[in-house]
Amino acid sequence: MTTKILIAEDEGAIRAELVECLTEEGYECVEAANGHQGTDLLRRDKEISIVLSDILMPGKSGLEMINTTLAEIDKDRHLEFIILTGHGGVNEAIDALRLGVMDFLVKPVDLERLVHVVRRAEELVLLKRVSSRYEAKLEPEVQAQTHELETRQIELELQNKELRESKIEIMKMRDLQLTKLNATLDSIEEPVYIFDIDTLEYSYVNKAARKFSGLKEEDYIGHTPKELFDGFDIQEFKARYSGLYTGEIKAITYETEHLGHKGELVPVEILAQIIRTEGEPSHFIEIVRDISQRRAIDKAKSEFISTISHELRTPLTSIKGVLGLINADAFHAAPEKLRPMAKIAYDNSNRLELLINDILDIEKIAAGGMEFHLNPMSANKLILGAVEATEEYGHKYGVEFSCEFGDEPMVIDADKNRLMQVMANLLSNAAKFSSNSSKVVVSTTRKNGNIRISVQDYGDGIPVVAQATIFDRFTQANSSDQRSKGGTGLGLNISKVLVEGHGGTLDFVSEIGVGSTFYFDLPSKPENKG
Amino acid sequence: MTALNRILHVDDDLDILEVSKMVLEVVGGFTIEQCSSGADALATVLQFKPELILLDAMMPRMSGLEVLQELQKSPDTANIPVIFMTSQVKPSELEAFTAAGAIGVITKPFDPVELPDQIKDLWGKL
Numbered sequence: 001m002t003t004k005i006l007i008a009e010d011e012g013a014i015r016a017e018l019v020e021c022l023t024e025e026g027y028e029c030v031e032a033a034n035g036h037q038g039t040d041l042l043r044r045d046k047e048i049s050i051v052l053s054d055i056l057m058p059g060k061s062g063l064e065m066i067n068t069t070l071a072e073i074d075k076d077r078h079l080e081f082i083i084l085t086g087h088g089g090v091n092e093a094i095d096a097l098r099l100g101v102m103d104f105l106v107k108p109v110d111l112e113r114l115v116h117v118v119r120r121a122e123e124l125v126l127l128k129r130v131s132s133r134y135e136a137k138l139e140p141e142v143q144a145q146t147h148e149l150e151t152r153q154i155e156l157e158l159q160n161k162e163l164r165e166s167k168i169e170i171m172k173m174r175d176l177q178l179t180k181l182n183a184t185l186d187s188i189e190e191p192v193y194i195f196d197i198d199t200l201e202y203s204y205v206n207k208a209a210r211k212f213s214g215l216k217e218e219d220y221i222g223h224t225p226k227e228l229f230d231g232f233d234i235q236e237f238k239a240r241y242s243g244l245y246t247g248e249i250k251a252i253t254y255e256t257e258h259l260g261h262k263g264e265l266v267p268v269e270i271l272a273q274i275i276r277t278e279g280e281p282s283h284f285i286e287i288v289r290d291i292s293q294r295r296a297i298d299k300a301k302s303e304f305i306s307t308i309s310h311e312l313r314t315p316l317t318s319i320k321g322v323l324g325l326i327n328a329d330a331f332h333a334a335p336e337k338l339r340p341m342a343k344i345a346y347d348n349s350n351r352l353e354l355l356i357n358d359i360l361d362i363e364k365i366a367a368g369g370m371e372f373h374l375n376p377m378s379a380n381k382l383i384l385g386a387v388e389a390t391e392e393y394g395h396k397y398g399v400e401f402s403c404e405f406g407d408e409p410m411v412i413d414a415d416k417n418r419l420m421q422v423m424a425n426l427l428s429n430a431a432k433f434s435s436n437s438s439k440v441v442v443s444t445t446r447k448n449g450n451i452r453i454s455v456q457d458y459g460d461g462i463p464v465v466a467q468a469t470i471f472d473r474f475t476q477a478n479s480s481d482q483r484s485k486g487g488t489g490l491g492l493n494i495s496k497v498l499v500e501g502h503g504g505t506l507d508f509v510s511e512i513g514v515g516s517t518f519y520f521d522l523p524s525k526p527e528n529k530g
Numbered sequence: 531m532t533a534l535n536r537i538l539h540v541d542d543d544l545d546i547l548e549v550s551k552m553v554l555e556v557v558g559g560f561t562i563e564q565c566s567s568g569a570d571a572l573a574t575v576l577q578f579k580p581e582l583i584l585l586d587a588m589m590p591r592m593s594g595l596e597v598l599q600e601l602q603k604s605p606d607t608a609n610i611p612v613i614f615m616t617s618q619v620k621p622s623e624l625e626a627f628t629a630a631g632a633i634g635v636i637t638k639p640f641d642p643v644e645l646p647d648q649i650k651d652l653w654g655k656l
Binding site: 309310313314315316317318319320321322324325328330331349353364371373417 | 543545546548549550552553556557588617618620621622638639640641642643
């Protein structure tokens with residue numbers, strides 16, 4: 001379609017020149033000699049899309065015409081205005097540009113520039129038309145999307161409101177729970193402390209904790225144990241709690257002493273663990289138990305057992321003495337038939353003595369009162385002593401002890417009496433459970449920088465079902481062994497603890513019909529110290 | 531070192547005294563004098579003039595250690611070797627006896643056949 005241009009110019013010659021030029025360029029031109037005619041044409045002819053207008057015209061100026069047209073124009077009609085101005089008409093040109101005029105040309109008009117400006121106006125009109133079409137096409141879609149967005153916005157606002165209400169509800173519940181939790185923790189009779197795992201600042205202490213120390217809540221909150229208690233050792237704390245920090249262990253229990261409200265040191269047992277809450281700093285919770293009473297009971301128990309064992313030993317001394325004399329036929333007067341009976345009675349008095357000794361040891365172990373006095377010594381020498389002391393016992397079972405070790409002394413750190421006790425137990429066990437006329441081999445070897453002491457028998461071996469509990473108290477592989485072989489069933493349990501007291505571990509290998517080997521490894525010491 | 535002969539045995543348990551007397555006289559071949567209390571022992575020691583004293587550690591009124599301390603105060607008795615007989619078995623307790631000046635400790639219940647030899651061994655180490 002040919003672009004139609006209105007040329008409004010009161011000077012006929014100029015108008016004719018413009019019409020000619022633009023017609024040659026393929027445009028259709030309509031003419032107006034003033035603003036009124038121009039306005040009239042623009043109202044009637046909707047195909048006009050470009051207006052080329054002089055500013056000063058009789059009756060109605062070009063700018064008035066443009067003003068009137070812009071006020072009346074439909075929004076879907078696209079018009080571009082170009083004005084013609086004389087020299088010095090800059091102010092009018094600026095006014096025109098403010099009105100929305102696309103460009104202006106200065107008279108006398110440069111026709112080449114005229115064509116160029118008109119082409120741009122034509123392109124602009126075209127672009128606006130295309131844009132309008134798109135806008136018209138997109139509008140329903142935009143409206144639909146706008147509607148959807150508005151709906152979604154309303155929904156979101158509703159959801160937001162619900163969330164806010166729910167959050168308030170949660171906070172209320174949390175407050176309630178916290179109040180309940182505090183009330184619960186306050187009702188606990190044992191002190192409870194909650195503090196930050198990094199800063200160690202207290203965030204909560206219960207009533208019992210405040211009563212225990214005599215401090216107030218404000219003395220604790222925001223303060224660290226180091227600030228409150230002189231003896232608090234941060235390094236020791238970090239070392240003790242390291243497993244909790246790394247997450248390797250979930251809880252620790254240990255015994256220590258805490259300062260009471262009278263300034264006294266109170267023995268306590270502490271259970272500590274970490275509370276991890278998502279999005280919040282982690283805390284330690286410590287529950288502290290006063291164990292003064294427990295300690296007193298333990299002490300009383302320990303004293304009771306000690307007294308009882310002493311009281312048992314006194315009559316046993318007379319019984320064993322008399323039976324020993326009869327058994328040894330010290331007076332050469334025991335009737336023949338009485339001797340086996342005297343032997344049974346004497347053996348059982350020995351067994352009773354062992355049982356009392358073992359019970360005392362077990363009590364000492366339980367009370368943590370087993371003392372170890374470690375000194376460097378030759379393992380081989382110690383074994384020879386133990387073998388010598390047990391040799392006669394071995395003969396009762398027709399067993400010979402054989403030592404297999406070289407010339408080097410194999411120096412270990414040991415409590416001689418305790419290790420002799422272990423060896424006596426292992427050797428007597430080996431003898432008891434050996435086949436008649438067999439031997440028991442005692443050896444020392446080097447193993448991974450340690451010295452391994454082994455006692456090997458050629459007995460029946462330990463049944464698999466009994467192996468798991470062989471180190472438990474009052475255990476023997478066969479329950480009838482306790483009577484037929486003697487022994488208390490405490491020996492291996494005690495020996496295991498005694499070996500552990502030396503930093504070693506007692507273990508064994510056993511095969512039915514082949515025999516058993518009990519062994520333990522102790523750290524080797526440089527030989528020049530032995 | 532001359533052979534041991536005269537032993538004063540002090541114990542508050544009369545049965546133990548009786549059994550020990552048999553053991554020490556019949557098996558050990560010693561000459562025995564016995565007392566059932568610390569005070570009695572302190573009174574007897576000067577008359578009997580023992581070469582060795584077997585002293586029970588736990589006795590009422592005067593313990594074995596207290597008897598030893600009294601013996602050590604007098605030049606006439608301070609050098610008489612003392613062996614404690616005790617039902618206590620803790621190493622620290624046993625060490626306390628030797629630290630106080632005893633030449634040895636024999637734990638109860640003792641083996642009657644071995645008792646004379648145990649005493650002779652300790653005597654021989656003097």
